[in-house]
Amino acid sequence: PDVGRVTVLIRSNRKGSAVERFWQFAERSPAVRPLRKKLGRERFHAFLEEKVEVLEGDCGQPLCGLDEPTLEGLAETLDAVVHFAGLTDFEPDPLLGLLTNTFGGENAADVAARAKVPRFLHISTAFVAGNVSGHIEEAIEAGVSPNGTRFDPNAVATELLAELRDLETKRERIDLANERAEELGWPNIYTFTKGLSEHLHALRDDIDLVLVRPAIVESARNYPFAGWNEGINTSGPLVWLLSSWFRSFPANPKNHFDVVPVDTVARGALLVLAAQLRGEAEGVYHFGSSATNPLTFRRAIDLTALAARRMHSKDSATPFDRLVVKYMDAVPRGADKDHFPSLPFLRKVAQEGRRYLKDFRPKEQLPDAVYDRWGSALDDKIKKLSMDCRNADRTIGLVEDMLRLYRPFVHDNDYIFANDHVHALSQRLSPAEHELFRFDVNEVDWRRYWLDVHVPGLEVWCLPLLRNDRVEDDPPFPRPVRTSIASGVKVQAPESKPAPPRHRHEELR
Template sequence: MNNTPSAPASTENAEGAAPRSGGRRILLTGVTGFLGQAVLQSLLETTDDVHVTAVVRPKGSVAGQARLEQLLRKPVFSTWVERIGKDEATRIFGERVTALEGDLTDMPPLTEPYDVVIHSASSVSFDPPIDEAFRTNVGGARNLYEALLASGQDPHVIHVSTAYVGGISKGLRQEGRLVHDVDWRREYDSAQDARARVEAESRRPETLRSQMRAARLRDGRMGPKAVAAAAEAARRAWVDERLVDFGRTRAQSVGWTDIYTFTKAMAERVAEDLWAGAGHRVSFVRPSIIESALHRPYPGWIDGYKVADPLIMAYGRGMLQEFPGLADSILDIIPVDFVVNVIVALATQDVSRRGDDAYFQVVSGASNPLPFHEMVSAVREYFVTKPLEDDKGRPIVVPEWHFPAVEMVEQRFRAKEIAAKAGQKVVAYLPASRRTREWTSNLHKATTGLTTLRKYIELYRQYTKTEMVFDDANTRALRQELPASFLEQHDFDVTEINWRDYFQQLHLPAVTELTKAYSRAKAAQRTRAERPAPALKENADALAVFDLDGTVVATNIVQQYFAVVRATKPRRTWPGEIGGLLASLPGYLRAEQRDRSELIRLVNRRYEGYREQDLRELMNGELGRKIRASIRPEALEVIERHRAAGHRTVLVTGALDVLVEPLADLFDDVVATHMDSGADGVMTGYLATPPLVDEARGNWLRKYADRHGADLKASYGYGDSHADAAWLSLVGTPTAISPDLGLFSVAKKNRWRITDW
């Protein structure tokens, strides 16, 4: 490792090789992020002699260098590539940009000399688990500065932070070192310890019992392993939610709005203690809410939704009827190219600032304030003239906000949440049908939307109720020092921004296009799920596996039993049988909800005393013909199509084998339940083997496929029950047939085909 100070970029490096360019050498973190991409693009387009080394971690099988080269295909570089040509852009990129394979959580040694370090990497989520936030934002900064110290270099570090590092306050927020006595080392250690504490809490018996109860209610029909998996997933989600709460609450307890701003403040202290404290130069860039570009790389450029955009688009979709913000609060927004220009100025121009003069707030609130109500007015005007469309292509009418008190908005919102939850409970007890599935889907959308909106309200309320204004005196002074030739391409004078024009002509068209692209993708997914089944490919290795009840036939095992009663017992006994069945129905329904195999056992016990041969004769006669006639026409057509394609067709059912013999010729294999009989041929009421349902059917299917050399990924499955999800997930093409609400939810989540027969 090189422990000597960095030589100028024009000298040879430690290994004697000349640098690849004669200008400044810059180490850049966060290059794949929104700001990092724009910084790299600006350095390549507007300088001729800067070489950039970007810290990029491999992702899967894609190496860091390959990930870096992929950036050249992104929109941020499009205008530059078009102007100079693809070949020339590729050449310049290859000569002036290099990847340093690694990650700030595991920083590689810095063996090359650097004149400038731009640290823009961080987690930009407002509410991650506390340990993740500290590991990325604080631990990453610590690792970078320790690597720099170990290298013996003395580069100028440009540390990108946020204007909101000052925490919750009122009035003018000046530039300069933050005044607080929070120990970043102690906070970091506590945050990392939090996960172990919460993990231990999540394993307490009362916590686990609660999660297992919920998992049984939701996924019990899929089998015990599915219940265990769901309970464990719920435990992990509980841990993350608890750690998110830890972070939010800890941040607010020491005066910050959220864990993001808290950890960014701690990261500043890391830079001050480790780097500036060791006598090195560091400049802090504190942007406010970064949004789409005003000028460069082209007007309106943005890379995905940013901080304010989910709120804006929720309003445009008519989801936010009111919002508890202060109408006259200052919403501090800054175009991304203004932030880039300040960073490039500090990185490439001869600017010497230290101490409190080296903190640059790239903001608009002091010099060109944007009141919240003016932003809302501009947004409303845009969506009134250019409305978004709903799922049916109708224009969405946006509301007019009146900025009521927080309590009023909360009451209205809470009423909607209660109504949605009540609706879900009611629908859960209704019989499965096309209508109830539609209700379930609509209620799920409503509940998901309300959950998202509550997150938005909690997240953005602090930013739209602020009575804080960020000063930008240092940033304005920096601009005055820069040569006019530099400012021609890198100006950051916020007074030039006309906010109404910025939103209506640049930003809103950009984020609206993102929304429309997302909607088109969702519509394509729905189309794929709802389109007719594609033509089947001939494949002798494919299986076509069918459930019976509710899939191939519309009847169920209770109806099958009553059909046997009608065919074998005198009419005078029917009322008693019907009464007994009706009395047992509540128990059957509860058993069905708990475990389908329990229902199969309970119903099949009623065959005790029947002779197997008598039932077989019934199946060879009129009752068998009725069962054959009950096959759904759509099922018969699909079975025939699979057989024509050379697929091995298999019927798997919990019904008694003797009762499905009339269907045997339709399938290559029929796997059904067998009941023990005595020496006299009389059925005992007890099954010879456990019924093949839920995950038991899945285990059987794996073994069956192995035995027949079948390819499950090329195979097909058809089922109607939540219990069928366990084995449908094993085949490449699962289809939910007139599904119950449990299977409907699983199929929607996994984008399986759903159809009604």
């Protein structure tokens, strides 16, 4: 109730306008479920009409594609710009990654610079630290890369953009961007483009900048409900692999697995924004657990193996899973060590199996009497097995790529991110505020969280995507005729259409 108004910038796409996309999210996303349940249909829509303004724009455009009258209106009313948008794929097309993560951030900062008080809260990632190990301070030295190289971030970004535009294939662009990232000490395109964005912001003198760097964001502890997650995240492939009969994971068992629940990140972001509005914020905040409530990969793998035993004890598990896979141990292993069965071996088995099944023609290769009796059932079985092999091939290929991309974070580097700044804010809260807004990562009991919250959540929200299945949004939440959030014009809301279920390949895009 104390929030005046939140202005949300949303890009339109083929699925709808900015306003339509906002309402589809508000009415269907499980993240908004508690608010819908608390307020009910009429009050929910009235509340959002009152508190939220949707603007159609695009961070990829100068000044986010906003026209001058809109910018002038924002300049009078904005207290702060909070920039969450970004491309989180570790190996995207670098052209898109640079335009979204680097120049997109600058476009958002340009909007903040137009405000009377140009506050800009930028959500980055803790892994802009690059290829380093050990204690990572909450600081940034503009123009100095993770490996200590002094560089001009504006020159690097603009020159790379020009070079990328001259290359014809995505593979060529990825190779070039990875080469540039490695020269400066970043492990991949994602951290490189996010790091460049931070350095460009830090060199500006026309914004009040605060950087927030979450570590590995995972399932919610409490809000919107225990276990809520979205998409394929870092621990998803770990849990998927270790719950199968492939029971090894390429990680250094002693390294820190810096996990932070998503609702803890949300609490921290609100704390930092409030401090920035008071003029009391530090320049950089880490949101992580490694410094104060550490979880190692050894511990995470052991807990995952225990969670897998629970999964394979359910009535829905296959006899093979209940009698064999359930009792197999899970172990971390060196990323460069040979092992059996390896993912390439398993993928080849799936490919060869599908090739054999594709060439097998029961009607042509079996006696007529045999085919007449069992042919129809056999055809169906072959079709299903072929589909299973195809899905296994795709999924194993996906996991191979993920493990290659995750290697710097789970094997090569051991990060310990200081988080003193956000804990200091948490300690200053009043007793009433403390319950709602404290940064509570130190309260996480990793055994309970992993077994009772996180892995059960992944079973619902993540593992189906790795199996090439679908994850459904909440049922439609019908809305009345309402005022257009963007324009103030009375409009008849379009019918609530069932949102298409998220699919693994949509998550990758």
